[in-house]
Amino acid sequence: MKSVVIKVKRYDGKKTWWQEYKVEAPSEKVSVLDLLVKVKEEQDPTLAVRYSCRMAICGSCGMVINGVPRLACQTLLSELKAEFITVEPMWNHKVIKDLVVDLEPDFEKVKKVKPYIIRDIKEIYETDKEFGQKPEELDKYYNFAYCIQCGLCMSACPVVATHERFLGPMALNAGYRWSADSRDQGWKERVKIIDAEEGVWACHLAYTCSAVCPRGVDPGFSIQLLKAAMLRKAKRP
Amino acid sequence: MEVLEYDVVVVGSGLAGLRAAVAAALRGAAVAVVTKVAGPRSHSISAEGGMAAVVHPNKTGDSYELHAYDTVKGGDFLVDQEAAITLAYEAPKEVHFLDSIGVPWNKDPDGTFSLRQFGGMSKPRTVFAKDKTGFYIMSAIYKHVKGFSNIHLYEEHLVTRLVVKGGAFHGVVAYDMRRGELRGFAAPAGVVATGGGGRMYRLTTMGFLNTGEMYGYAMRAGLALRDMEFVQWHPTALVPAGVLISEAARAEGAYLVNRHGERFMKRYAPERMELAPRDVVSRAIYLECLKGNGFVHESGLCYVGLDIRHLDPERVKQRLPLLLELSKTYAGVNPLNELIPVRPAVHYFMGGIMTDIEGRALDRDGNWVRGLWAAGEAASTGVHGANRLGSNSLAECAVWGRLAGEAAAAYARGRRPAGELVAEAVKAEEERINGLLRREGGGESVRGLLKELQNLMEGGGGIVRSERASVEALKKLTDLRGRLNNVRISDGGRIYNMELREVLELEGMLLAAETVLLGALLRQESRGAHYRVDFQNRDDRRWLVHSVYFLYGGNVMTKQRPVNVTRWMPEARRY
Numbered sequence: 001m002k003s004v005v006i007k008v009k010r011y012d013g014k015k016t017w018w019q020e021y022k023v024e025a026p027s028e029k030v031s032v033l034d035l036l037v038k039v040k041e042e043q044d045p046t047l048a049v050r051y052s053c054r055m056a057i058c059g060s061c062g063m064v065i066n067g068v069p070r071l072a073c074q075t076l077l078s079e080l081k082a083e084f085i086t087v088e089p090m091w092n093h094k095v096i097k098d099l100v101v102d103l104e105p106d107f108e109k110v111k112k113v114k115p116y117i118i119r120d121i122k123e124i125y126e127t128d129k130e131f132g133q134k135p136e137e138l139d140k141y142y143n144f145a146y147c148i149q150c151g152l153c154m155s156a157c158p159v160v161a162t163h164e165r166f167l168g169p170m171a172l173n174a175g176y177r178w179s180a181d182s183r184d185q186g187w188k189e190r191v192k193i194i195d196a197e198e199g200v201w202a203c204h205l206a207y208t209c210s211a212v213c214p215r216g217v218d219p220g221f222s223i224q225l226l227k228a229a230m231l232r233k234a235k236r237p
Numbered sequence: 238m239e240v241l242e243y244d245v246v247v248v249g250s251g252l253a254g255l256r257a258a259v260a261a262a263l264r265g266a267a268v269a270v271v272t273k274v275a276g277p278r279s280h281s282i283s284a285e286g287g288m289a290a291v292v293h294p295n296k297t298g299d300s301y302e303l304h305a306y307d308t309v310k311g312g313d314f315l316v317d318q319e320a321a322i323t324l325a326y327e328a329p330k331e332v333h334f335l336d337s338i339g340v341p342w343n344k345d346p347d348g349t350f351s352l353r354q355f356g357g358m359s360k361p362r363t364v365f366a367k368d369k370t371g372f373y374i375m376s377a378i379y380k381h382v383k384g385f386s387n388i389h390l391y392e393e394h395l396v397t398r399l400v401v402k403g404g405a406f407h408g409v410v411a412y413d414m415r416r417g418e419l420r421g422f423a424a425p426a427g428v429v430a431t432g433g434g435g436r437m438y439r440l441t442t443m444g445f446l447n448t449g450e451m452y453g454y455a456m457r458a459g460l461a462l463r464d465m466e467f468v469q470w471h472p473t474a475l476v477p478a479g480v481l482i483s484e485a486a487r488a489e490g491a492y493l494v495n496r497h498g499e500r501f502m503k504r505y506a507p508e509r510m511e512l513a514p515r516d517v518v519s520r521a522i523y524l525e526c527l528k529g530n531g532f533v534h535e536s537g538l539c540y541v542g543l544d545i546r547h548l549d550p551e552r553v554k555q556r557l558p559l560l561l562e563l564s565k566t567y568a569g570v571n572p573l574n575e576l577i578p579v580r581p582a583v584h585y586f587m588g589g590i591m592t593d594i595e596g597r598a599l600d601r602d603g604n605w606v607r608g609l610w611a612a613g614e615a616a617s618t619g620v621h622g623a624n625r626l627g628s629n630s631l632a633e634c635a636v637w638g639r640l641a642g643e644a645a646a647a648y649a650r651g652r653r654p655a656g657e658l659v660a661e662a663v664k665a666e667e668e669r670i671n672g673l674l675r676r677e678g679g680g681e682s683v684r685g686l687l688k689e690l691q692n693l694m695e696g697g698g699g700i701v702r703s704e705r706a707s708v709e710a711l712k713k714l715t716d717l718r719g720r721l722n723n724v725r726i727s728d729g730g731r732i733y734n735m736e737l738r739e740v741l742e743l744e745g746m747l748l749a750a751e752t753v754l755l756g757a758l759l760r761q762e763s764r765g766a767h768y769r770v771d772f773q774n775r776d777d778r779r780w781l782v783h784s785v786y787f788l789y790g791g792n793v794m795t796k797q798r799p800v801n802v803t804r805w806m807p808e809a810r811r812y
Contacts, residue, residue: 013732027535029569037445041684045736046728050275052444055480055563057372058278074566096415097733103276107383115380117339124337125263131336132348138341145341145373149276174380181339 001026004077006035008047009088011095019044025077032085033061033072036099048098056214059150063099064088069155069212090155103151109167110149113175113193118186131183141180144222146215147173153209153219165198169209169219172200176222179229180237187229187236200226238667240421240660243269243389244649245642246409247428248396248451251279252371252631253613254430255378256331256638257645258388261428264646268388269422271411273395273446273738277379280432280444281634284371285483285559287363288335288631290328292350299360301325306805308629311357311514312587312622313765313775314807315464315783315800320594320620322804324629324636331635332364339377341366343556353488355627357514357812363628368483368559371631393733394420396451397670397741399429399458399609400662404600406609408659410666414738417731419667423659425652426608426645429455429590429598430638433614437750438583438698439691442474442481450745451615452752455590456793457745460609461601462786463617463798464588465749466756467766469625470700472518474582476540478567482579484627486560487511489552492544493518494576495530501541509812516624516766517812519581523700526580534578542576581700587625587766588752589617591785596641601787603798608648610641619783619801623765673740674731679723683739686717686724690743690750693717698753703770707758714754718747751793752786759795760784777807 002025010019021039036049051061054073061072065087066080072087093101117124123131153169154160160168167175175194179187194200203223210220229237245261247254250272258268272279291299304325309316332350336342342364343351352361366373382388394411397419401407408423434449435441452462472493473482487493493511495501505521506513513521525531526539533539545553545560550573553561564572590611591599596618598609613634620633697710721743726736756767762776763769782797 012730029567040735041688045682045684045739046730048733048735052274052278052446053280053283054444054478055283056566057369057559058280058282058444060275060278076566097730100733102415107276110380111383114384116377116384117337124334130333130348133341133344134348135344135346138344142341145376146369147376148282148372149376178339181341183337183339 002028003083004035005084006039007084007086008098010098012097028078030077031073032065032075032077032087035077036072048100050100057148059148062090062150062152062155064091064155069152071150071152071214074214090151092155092157092160093151106151106154106168106170107149109171110174112167113171113190114186115174115178117178117181117184118189119184133182137182141177144173144177144180144217147177147217148215150214152212152214156208156212158206158208159202159204163198163202166202167194167199169223172226173217173219173222176226176237191230194226195230238419238660238663240423240656240663241269242654242656243267243422243424245426245428245645246271246422246424247430248272248409249279249430249432249615250274250390251281251430251432251613252374252378252634253638254428255382256635257428257430257612257642258382259378259385260639260642261646262385262388264643266387266646266649269391269424270388271391271394271396271409271422273393275392277375279375280447281371282375283444283481284631285368285481286355286485286488287353287365287370287628288328288332289355289358289363289626289628290332290632291325291362292329292332292364296349297352297360297362299362303359304362307358308620308626309622309805310810311626312624313810314781315622315764317594317619317801318803318805319801320618323594324620324632327636328632331632331639335374335377335635338381340373343367353485354512355484355488356512356518357626363488365485368485368557374631391420395738395741397454398662398666399454400659401458401606401609402658404604405607407655410659410663412670412738412741414733417734419663419670421659421663423654423656424649425654426649427610428641428645429609429611429615430613431615433586434746434749435583437690437746438694440474440479440582440695442471442479442582442584448742448746449586449749450742452589453745453748456748456786456788459600460598460606461591462588462752463591463783465586465752465786466760466784467587467623468583468698468753469515469585469587469766470519470581471584472515472522472581473543473579475563475568476534476538476578476580477536479582480563480567481584482543482560482563482577483557486543486545486557489556490548494542494544495525496532497530501525501530506812513812514624514626519700520768522581532578538580540578540580543579544576545572546574585625585630586614587617587621587623589615592616592618594618595644596637601785601796610645612637612641623767670737674726674729674737676725679725681720681723681725683724683736683743686720687739687743689713689717690746694750694753698757701768701770702757704758707754711751711754711758714747714751721747748793755786755793755795756784781807
């Protein structure tokens with residue numbers, strides 16, 4: 001057992017305040033999410049946190065932990081090496097309550113880049129024809145397909161912080177992932193959307209997005225790949 | 238008060254729900270997806286190993302009939318056999334559909350689907366995307382759904398009531414967490430796809446949102462549940478967190494070993510060894526622990542070792558990256574040179590809302606509640622019988638999601654939503670929920686009651702059951718039901734009030750839990766996932782029957798229905 005103090009930035013729709021909780025951690029291997037759930041169970045059921053899978057794949061529990069945007073379920077006490085933990089809601093997002101933020105604007109931006117296979121609708125719904133994809137074609141986008149849409153990159157991006165219309169790393173990465181898929185034929189359509197001031201060109205290459213990505217997706221790199229494909233006028237990135 | 242009108246309302250946004258929404262939308266229906274989850278975060282996203290479908294019958298000498306037969310045998314002959322046939326024939330179409338919307342299936346060098354062999358399957362027939370299949374499916378279909386202008390998503394809306402009147406479905410009432418208000422959804426057709434209820438148990442691979450309240454709400458609305466006593470324990474959940482380690486590990490050749498280093502499965506399933514069905518393997522681990530052959534974790538949990546050290550590390554990195562990551566993060570082990578500590582945890586509910594083979598939701602007499610379908614884990618189509626085979630569930634979700642969505646859209650055409658009926662229901666819910674929020678006195682906390690529920694379920698509805706244990710658990714459950722009326726909600730706000738959500742969930746969970754325990758008590762035989770120490774054999778003469786549960790005068794009642802045996806007579810189940 002180890003005593004830990006968690007300081008949480010709270011919000012109830014009207015006011016914001018910091019609240020401290022002291023919890024006993026059963027071991028060093030517990031996650032910050034485990035501790036927050038413990039706080040809810042033992043001390044304060046009113047604390048609002050979004051979480052579900054607790055295995056870093058559903059993308060629910062993004063928050064700022066000791067000054068870094070991270071998934072609470074993936075952040076273990078042992079790696080924080082601190083007895084004092086501060087937790088705030090994700091930056092660059094409107095807070096609904098406590099640690100729960102509104103991700104709708106992020107999802108709307110992702111939607112803008114048409115994140116799906118674009119080709120003749122009949123081919124998708126009316127035939128059983130296999131599009132076929134070789135392992136090397138898969139490798140072109142596989143890593144970028146591992147975005148769990150947790151919003152951490154949007155929370156960390158300095159451009160998103162000041163430029164409301166900037167599509168941001170989450171959406172632009174989706175633009176790359178779907179365009180680089182050999183089954184897709186939508187690159188031309190997407191270029192119109194992302195070859196714009198609020199598209200790839202607003203990116204300052206801060207790479208904070210890639211630094212905080214809990215899945216190692218590297219959206220900073222996909223943005224550069226998009227730029228390169230546009231400048232080369234390639235048929236697909 | 239707001240009542241929105243649609244043609245089809247889908248409850249739940251996992252694979253089954255979203256597949257239903259797409260199918261209905263393609264037929265021109267205006268669709269509302271009402272879900273308590275935010276974004277693509279439903280638990281389908283955590284599915285790992287793959288999706289069973291006979292996509293290349295010639296490549297492996299496989300057939301649809303063989304897939305159906307394996308499913309029937311895997312389900313210990315409690316399967317409605319025509320449902321298994323439907324699954325086998327329709328699943329390949331769904332794999333192609335998911336391929337066409339961008340799921341990055343693993344492919345062999347010739348461009349055909351890679352296949353792996355899962356427990357209880359007699360051929361390799363599981364297609365997969367590494368060991369993150371559910372993730373890739375969910376992220377593709379969620380974005381696909383967002384591309385439809387006639388599908389509207391209402392996220393973080395907990396459905397608290399199905400509106401059923403005069404034998405027909407009319408809509409739902411939901412608590413909108415983000416706005417803190419109730420909303421009605423009126424539609425002539427509905428699809429319930431709310432998933433399972435693993436959180437009734439202490440140890441589960443399921444996420445925190447898989448509370449299973451809809452099972453209880455469905456009974457309240459006059460629907461029947463079926464086969465709820467069959468709860469699947471997945472053999473390899475990571476100790477101590479309970480996070481799932483995919484069956485794909487064993488499909489790729491992993492061993493299970495006890496603390497003496499022995500591959501103990503040879504004593505339980507000499508032919509199929511680690512690739513016996515999940516009920517067999519889970520029971521084996523349980524017995525090894527009972528005999529003192531297991532390891533003991535610092536938390537007190539007994540476990541066995543999952544050994545992949547003899548596998549090619551490159552292949553493991555290619556095909557099981559999530560396994561490596563999860564083992565490292567949540568158990569602190571490197572599987573390339575250490576054993577992975579695993580033990581069984583609750584993983585899937587074979588039972589659910591009773592439907593016919595087309596997914597139409599039925600009442601206790603087997604009559605269709607007009608306009609309502611159920612799909613995925615929330616439903617009991619009869620396809621899994623007493624035990625589900627690994628990788629059949631993604632197939633199930635896609636197949637019955639589509640069938641339900643198509644049928645719902647066709648049914649809704651030309652029918653009008655009954656807005657007033659739903660408005661009345663919203664008003665009634667409003668009063669009920671205000672009552673909960675204003676309740677004074679009472680010292681029970683909802684999380685305290687939940688903990689007690691989880692403990693008693695393990696006692697009375699666990700891997701191994703007995704009359705005594707189930708009776709005791711049912712007694713405790715009755716006590717909990719009484720104490721639910723003394724729960725006090727300390728959060729006075731209405732926006733994102735998690736305590737309110739948890740109380741509403743617990744109401745439904747307690748009803749669902751009662752059906753599980755009642756079935757565990759009444760079924761005097763051992764079949765599939767239901768194992769009784771006091772009745773250790775399968776008894777086809779008395780118990781080749783489905784259990785049906787329903788509410789009558791506020792109490793859970795049960796009756797039996799015959800199993801649809803159309804092709805394969807029950808035989809001894811050896812692996």
